[in-house]
Amino acid sequence: LIHFIKRALMMSHHRRKRGYDDDEGGGGYRTKKRRTNEHMEIEDRLESLILRVGEKSTSSLESNLEGLASVLEADLSTYKSKILKILVECAMKLPDKCTIYTTLIGLLNTKNYNFGGECVELLVKSTKDALKSFRWSDARFLLRFMSDLVNCHVVSAGSLLQLLDNFVDAALEEGVPQVRRDWFAYTVLSALPWVGRELYEKKESELDRMLGSLEGYIKRRKKIHHNALRVFKSDHPHPQEEYLDCLWQQIKRLRSDMWIEKHIIRPYLAFDSTLSEALQHNLPSLVPPPHHPSTLYPLPTVIFRMFDYTDCPEGPILPGQHSIERWLIEEQLRHILMSNHLERKECAAQLLSYPLKNKIPLEYIIVEVMFGEIFRLPNPLCLEIAYGSILIELCKLQPSTMPQVLAQATELLYERLDGMNKTCFDRLVNWFSYHLSNFQFRWSWDDWEDALTQDPEEPKAKFIREVLLKCLRLSYHQRVVEIVPETFAVFLPDKPSPNFKYAANGQFAGSVEVRASEHLIAAIKRKCTSEEVLALLKQELDPPMAEEDMEDNVCNPVKIEVFTQTLLFLGQKSFSHSFAAIAKFYSVLKSLGNTEEAQICILRSVVDLWKSHQQMLVVLIDKLLKTQIVECAAVANWVFSKEMVPEFSKCYIWEIVHLTIRKMNKHVAKLQK
Amino acid sequence: MSVDISSYRDQHFKGSRSEQERLLNQSTTLYIGNMSFFTTEEQLYELFGKVGEVKKIIMGLDKFKRTPCGFCFVEYYQRDDAENAMRYINGTRLDDRIIRTDWDAGFVEGRQYGRGKSGGQVRDEYRTDFDSGRGGYGKIVQQKLQTPEF
Numbered sequence: 001l002i003h004f005i006k007r008a009l010m011m012s013h014h015r016r017k018r019g020y021d022d023d024e025g026g027g028g029y030r031t032k033k034r035r036t037n038e039h040m041e042i043e044d045r046l047e048s049l050i051l052r053v054g055e056k057s058t059s060s061l062e063s064n065l066e067g068l069a070s071v072l073e074a075d076l077s078t079y080k081s082k083i084l085k086i087l088v089e090c091a092m093k094l095p096d097k098c099t100i101y102t103t104l105i106g107l108l109n110t111k112n113y114n115f116g117g118e119c120v121e122l123l124v125k126s127t128k129d130a131l132k133s134f135r136w137s138d139a140r141f142l143l144r145f146m147s148d149l150v151n152c153h154v155v156s157a158g159s160l161l162q163l164l165d166n167f168v169d170a171a172l173e174e175g176v177p178q179v180r181r182d183w184f185a186y187t188v189l190s191a192l193p194w195v196g197r198e199l200y201e202k203k204e205s206e207l208d209r210m211l212g213s214l215e216g217y218i219k220r221r222k223k224i225h226h227n228a229l230r231v232f233k234s235d236h237p238h239p240q241e242e243y244l245d246c247l248w249q250q251i252k253r254l255r256s257d258m259w260i261e262k263h264i265i266r267p268y269l270a271f272d273s274t275l276s277e278a279l280q281h282n283l284p285s286l287v288p289p290p291h292h293p294s295t296l297y298p299l300p301t302v303i304f305r306m307f308d309y310t311d312c313p314e315g316p317i318l319p320g321q322h323s324i325e326r327w328l329i330e331e332q333l334r335h336i337l338m339s340n341h342l343e344r345k346e347c348a349a350q351l352l353s354y355p356l357k358n359k360i361p362l363e364y365i366i367v368e369v370m371f372g373e374i375f376r377l378p379n380p381l382c383l384e385i386a387y388g389s390i391l392i393e394l395c396k397l398q399p400s401t402m403p404q405v406l407a408q409a410t411e412l413l414y415e416r417l418d419g420m421n422k423t424c425f426d427r428l429v430n431w432f433s434y435h436l437s438n439f440q441f442r443w444s445w446d447d448w449e450d451a452l453t454q455d456p457e458e459p460k461a462k463f464i465r466e467v468l469l470k471c472l473r474l475s476y477h478q479r480v481v482e483i484v485p486e487t488f489a490v491f492l493p494d495k496p497s498p499n500f501k502y503a504a505n506g507q508f509a510g511s512v513e514v515r516a517s518e519h520l521i522a523a524i525k526r527k528c529t530s531e532e533v534l535a536l537l538k539q540e541l542d543p544p545m546a547e548e549d550m551e552d553n554v555c556n557p558v559k560i561e562v563f564t565q566t567l568l569f570l571g572q573k574s575f576s577h578s579f580a581a582i583a584k585f586y587s588v589l590k591s592l593g594n595t596e597e598a599q600i601c602i603l604r605s606v607v608d609l610w611k612s613h614q615q616m617l618v619v620l621i622d623k624l625l626k627t628q629i630v631e632c633a634a635v636a637n638w639v640f641s642k643e644m645v646p647e648f649s650k651c652y653i654w655e656i657v658h659l660t661i662r663k664m665n666k667h668v669a670k671l672q673k
Numbered sequence: 674m675s676v677d678i679s680s681y682r683d684q685h686f687k688g689s690r691s692e693q694e695r696l697l698n699q700s701t702t703l704y705i706g707n708m709s710f711f712t713t714e715e716q717l718y719e720l721f722g723k724v725g726e727v728k729k730i731i732m733g734l735d736k737f738k739r740t741p742c743g744f745c746f747v748e749y750y751q752r753d754d755a756e757n758a759m760r761y762i763n764g765t766r767l768d769d770r771i772i773r774t775d776w777d778a779g780f781v782e783g784r785q786y787g788r789g790k791s792g793g794q795v796r797d798e799y800r801t802d803f804d805s806g807r808g809g810y811g812k813i814v815q816q817k818l819q820t821p822e823f
Contacts (some may be wrong), residue, residue: 389762473715
C-alpha cells in the first residue's frame with residue numbers, strides 16, 4: 001500500500017507540472033487556483049485511500065493500516081480538517097468497518113496526541129448534531145464507534161461510561177415517549193459487543209450498575225405494541241421477540257460468557273503494545289438533546305424468526321437466537337440491505353460476500369432477514385418488489401443453494417399459515433406468486449395436498465386459492481390451469497368473463513331492460529352524446545310519472561344497472577377500453593351517481609358484471625374513485641355492507657379498502673395545503 | 674446505476690439530442706421491450722402497478738395489422754415510481770419472458786406503431802432466431818423460407 005500511496009502522490013506532482021501551463025502569465029491568481037486544484041486532488045486521493053482501507057489487498061490489513069497511518073500523519077498539518085471529516089463520515093456510514101477506523105485513529109493518536117483529541121471532540125459534536133437532526137442510525141453508529149475507541153486506548157473507559165450513563169439516564173427519564181427511552185436503551189446495548197469486555201476488565205462495578213438500571217427499565221416498560229407487530233401469534237416453534245427484549249437477552253448471554261465474543265474482527269489487537277503506550281482522552285460531555293413533541297423516533301420491531309439450527313443442513317451451525325453473533329450478523333445484513341437496496345444486483349452480491357460466510361449458514365440467515373423485512377409491520381421499509389427482486393438476484397448468484405433455501409422457507413411458512421398475521425399472509429401471497437412468475441410457475445403443488453380436504457376458509461386452502469388468483473393476474477387462465485395438478489381444480493380461479501345481466505340472449509331476453517340495453521348499444525355504436533344517452537335511459541327506464549313527482553334524489557337502480565353494465569360490457573376487451581368508455585360517458589355516470597345510494601348502486605352493478613375478474617374490479621373501482629364518479633364513503637359503505645360479508649376474507653376486498661383509504665388521504669392532504 | 678438513461682436515442686424524435694436527453698432525465702414514461710405478442714395490458718398493470726400508480730399503458734401495435742407487436746409504453750404519475758420500475762422490474766420476467774425497461778422521452782401519437790418494414794418492430798425484421806412469442810422467425814428469414822430455391 002505504501003508503494004501505491006507514494007505513486008499516487010507522485011502522479012499528482014506530475015499533474016502540477018503538466019496540466020495548467022496552457023495559458024501564459026496570470027501570475028498570482030492562476031498559481032493560487034492551481035494550488036487549490038492540487039489541494040482538492042490530494043484531498044480526493046486521501047478520501048479514496050481512507051475509504052478503501054480494509055478492502056481486498058495483497059498486503060495484510062495491519063500493514064495497510066500502518067502504511068495509511070504514516071501517510072496521514074505526514075499530511076495532518078495541511079489536510080487535518082478534511083481527514084477528520086472523512087473519518088467521522090466513515091464512523092457514521094460504514095459501521096461494518098468500525099474497528100478498522102478506530103484502529104487507524106488509535107495509530108494516529110500515538111503519533112499525534114492533539115489529532116486524537118480533535119477526533120474525539122468532532123465525534124462527540126457529530127453525535128450531538130445527529131441527535132438534534134434525528135439521524136438515529138448515524139448517532140447509534142457514532143456511539144458504537146466512540147465505545148470501540150476505548151479498545152484502541154484513544155478514549156478512557158471512565159469517560160465512556162459517563163457518556164453511556166447519560167444515555168441510560170435518557171432511557172430512565174419519566175414523562176417522555178417510550179419509543180425515545182427504548183432507543184437510548186437499545187443504542188447503549190448495541191455498543192456493548194465492542195466494548196463490553198474492556199469495561200468489564202476496567203470498570204466492572206460501574207458496568208454492572210449501568211446494566212442493572214437498563215435491565216430494570218427493559219423489564220418494567222409496557223409492551224402493548226408487541227402483539228400488534230408479531231408475524232406469528234404463537235411463540236412456538238420460534239419466539240417472536242420484541243426487539244429490545246431480544247437484544248437484552250443476547251447481551252445477558254454475552255455477559256455470562258464474560259463478554260468474550262469472537263465474531264468482530266479487531267485489528268487493534270495486533271497493535272496492542274503500541275496503542276497501550278498512548279495517552280487517552282476523555283470524551284467531552286454529551287447530554288442528549290431533550291425530547292420535543294414533534295420528534296419522531298424509530299418504530300419498535302419484532303425479531304422475525306423462522307429457522308433454527310435443525311433446519312439447516314450439516315455444515316456450519318446457525319448461531320442461536322440469543323447468541324450475540326446472531327445479532328451481529330443480522331445487524332450487518334440489514335445494513336447492507338438498506339445501503340444497497342437501490343441497486344438490486346449489487347445488493348445481492350454484497351449480501352453474499354458477507355465476511356465469515358463460511359462459518360455460518362449464510363443463505364438461511366439472509367432469507368430469514370429478508371422475510372423479516374417483507375413481513376415488517378406496519379409497513380416494510382422498501383417496496384415489496386424490491387425484496388422480491390433482490391431474492392431473485394440471490395437465486396441467480398447462488399443457483400445451487402438459494403432456490404432450495406427459499407423453497408424450504410416457503411414450505412415452512414405454509415405450515416405456519418394458521419396463526420400468521422393477516423397482513424403478512426397477504427404479503428406472502430404477493431411474494432410467492434411474483435416469485436413463481438419468474439420461474440415458470442414451477443412448484444411442487446402435490447406437497448400441499450392436505451389443503452384439499454380443508455374448508456375453503458382455512459388458511460392453507462385460502463392461501464393456495466389467493467396465490468393462484470395472483471398468478472392469474474400475472475399470466476392467463478389456461479396457464480394457471482396447466483401449472484397445478486388436476487386434483488387442485490377446486491382451487492382454480494374462475495375464468496374471468498363478464499356476467500352481463502342484460503345480454504340480448506340472456507335470462508331477461510325480451511324484457512324492457514334488455515331492449516333498453518340493446519338500444520343503448522346501438523346508440524353508442526352510432527357515437528351518440530351523453531345527453532342522448534340520458535334521454536334514452538329516461539324514456540325507456542324511468543317509471544311513467546309526472547315531472548313534479550320526480551324527486552331528484554330518488555335513484556332508479558334499474559336504470560343505473562342497465563347503463564353501467566352495458567357500458568362496461570362494451571368496454572370488456574381491456575382496461576383501456578373500459579377506461580375509454582367511462583371517460584366518454586363520464587357525465588352520464590356522474591349524473592346517475594348523484595347520491596351515495598346511487599353510487600353504491602353503480603358499484604354493485606360493476607361487481608355483479610365482473611365478479612369473476614377481481615383485477616378488473618379493483619382497477620375499475622380505482623378509476624371510479626379517481627374520476628370522482630363515486631366517493632370514498634360510498635366504497636367504504638358498500639364494502640362493509642351485509643351482502644359483501646362472504647367476500648370479506650378475500651385479498652381483493654382489502655386491496656380495494658386500502659386504495660380507497662389512500663385516495664382519501666390524498667384528498668385530505670390536498671385540502672390541507 | 675439502474676436508473677440511468679441508456680445510450681438509445683429515438684431517431685424519429687422531433688428535437689435536438691440535448692432536448693431528448695433533458696426529457697429522458699425527467700420522464701415518467703418507460704418503454705418496455707422484448708414482450709411477447711400475447712402479453713396483455715392486464716398483466717402489465719399487475720406487474721408495473723407494484724412500484725406505484727400507473728397513469729396509462731399504451732400497447733405497441735403492428736402498423737398494418739393493428740395487433741400487439743411486443744412492446745409498450747408505461748406512464749406513471751410520479752418519476753420516483755418509474756425509477757423504481759427501472760430498479761426492480763427491468764430484467765425480470767413478465768409472461769415468462771425477460772423484459773427490458775428504458776426511459777422514454779414521452780408518448781407522441783404515432784409512436785405506438787412498429788417501425789419495421791413489415792409493420793412490427795425493426796428488430797423482428799432482421800433477427801434470425803425462432804421466437805414463438807414474437808411470430809416465429811424474423812420477417813426477412815420468413816420471406817426467405819417462403820421463396821422456393823431452385
